[in-house]
Amino acid sequence: MSRSKDVTLPPFWTLVERHGDELLAHARRLAGDQHAEDVLQDALLRGLRAYPRLRHGDHLRAWLYRVTTTAAIDLHRGRRRELPTAEVPTAATHDTYDEGAFEALIAPLPDGARAALRLRFVDDLDYEGIADRLGISAVAARQRVSTAVRTLRERAAA
Amino acid sequence: MTPLPDTLLESVAAAAVREGLVDAVFTRLRTPIGTLLVVQGEHGVARVAFPEEREDHVLAEVAAHFGPRIVASERELSPTRDTLDAYFAGEGDPHALPVDLSLVSAPFRRAVLDTLHDEVGRGEVVTYGSLARLAGNPRAFRAAATACARNPIPILVPCHRVLPSSGGIGDYGGGVERKRALLELEGSLSSR
Numbered sequence: 552m553s554r555s556k557d558v559t560l561p562p563f564w565t566l567v568e569r570h571g572d573e574l575l576a577h578a579r580r581l582a583g584d585q586h587a588e589d590v591l592q593d594a595l596l597r598g599l600r601a602y603p604r605l606r607h608g609d610h611l612r613a614w615l616y617r618v619t620t621t622a623a624i625d626l627h628r629g630r631r632r633e634l635p636t637a638e639v640p641t642a643a644t645h646d647t648y649d650e651g652a653f654e655a656l657i658a659p660l661p662d663g664a665r666a667a668l669r670l671r672f673v674d675d676l677d678y679e680g681i682a683d684r685l686g687i688s689a690v691a692a693r694q695r696v697s698t699a700v701r702t703l704r705e706r707a708a709a
Numbered sequence: 710m711t712p713l714p715d716t717l718l719e720s721v722a723a724a725a726v727r728e729g730l731v732d733a734v735f736t737r738l739r740t741p742i743g744t745l746l747v748v749q750g751e752h753g754v755a756r757v758a759f760p761e762e763r764e765d766h767v768l769a770e771v772a773a774h775f776g777p778r779i780v781a782s783e784r785e786l787s788p789t790r791d792t793l794d795a796y797f798a799g800e801g802d803p804h805a806l807p808v809d810l811s812l813v814s815a816p817f818r819r820a821v822l823d824t825l826h827d828e829v830g831r832g833e834v835v836t837y838g839s840l841a842r843l844a845g846n847p848r849a850f851r852a853a854a855t856a857c858a859r860n861p862i863p864i865l866v867p868c869h870r871v872l873p874s875s876g877g878i879g880d881y882g883g884g885v886e887r888k889r890a891l892l893e894l895e896g897s898l899s900s901r
Binding site for chain 1: 765
């Protein structure tokens with residue numbers, strides 16, 4: 552029984568029911584239709600394993616996006632060659648996100664693309680919010696995020 | 710956006726239970742008295758909620774006590790669902806299902822609910838006074854009434870079988886209409 556003493560985390564399934572559809576769409580963008588459900592299933596199990604160790608209950612949606620991204624990367628790696636599974640990033644905090652696989656994943660991208668992805672998936676901002684922070688239009692923000700995600704997907708498939 | 714398939718969620722829940730990653734499992738069960746939220750921990754059913762209670766509040770209460778790894782699954786709870794379905798179809802007593810009263814912190818209230826669960830079967834009724842006596846304190850009928858009013862596991866811990874000694878049907882956490890329906894279902898009260 553894993554009682555979280557200091558941290559108040561919502562019931563895990565509340566997150567799944569609230570964000571599951573968009574996480575599946577995210578998995579589909581990263582891994583394609585064929586593997587999206589496997590990726591999400593793996594991601595939710597990784598999420599459950601890590602959940603009681605989270606240090607606080609902020610940015611949980613962004614955390615689930617990150618876990619899903621990691622699961623997609625590992626599925627892709629595993630299909631190419633057998634590799635030990637990367638440890639799931641357990642910190643949901645903004646100030647420690649760069650310890651996780653997310654930074655490694657986006658490292659090859661240009662600065663502007665990385666900034667947009669962090670604002671979208673780590674800070675959990677909508678396109679208006681990203682536009683605001685980057686001083687560009689919401690349309691440009693959406694464009695930048697989708698181009699960056701497409702680039703990652705092409706790299707993963709390469 | 711394509712919605713998440715139920716099959717995917719069921720597989721996640723099944724794998725999570727197998728791997729021991731789950732603090733509690735819940736399911737939503739349609740019954741003649743409304744859709745019940747049924748939450749089960751490692752040791753048994755810990756919470757049954759009527760539709761008037763907010764589901765997120767109920768699950769948060771369970772999470773605060775059992776832990777936040779709460780998943781939904783019809784399949785993992787199918788024995789519980791089948792027993793309750795049979796009960797609402799007029800067969801048997803959901804008595805056989807293990808219950809976990811750890812959401813009740815006050816010792817006497819827990820003793821009252823334990824006694825009620827163990828000793829008052831389908832077709833039987835008791836008064837608050839006799840329930841208090843069965844639980845070991847004949848004078849504590851008010852505490853017995855409070856225990857019933859705050860019963861976290863209605864139906865399985867049968868507070869609907871507790872009636873006031875003054876006559877009539879008395880109160881019920883799920884509403885007097887539901888109490889009447891359950892007593893009629895059990896043959897303790899003739900249909901109107």
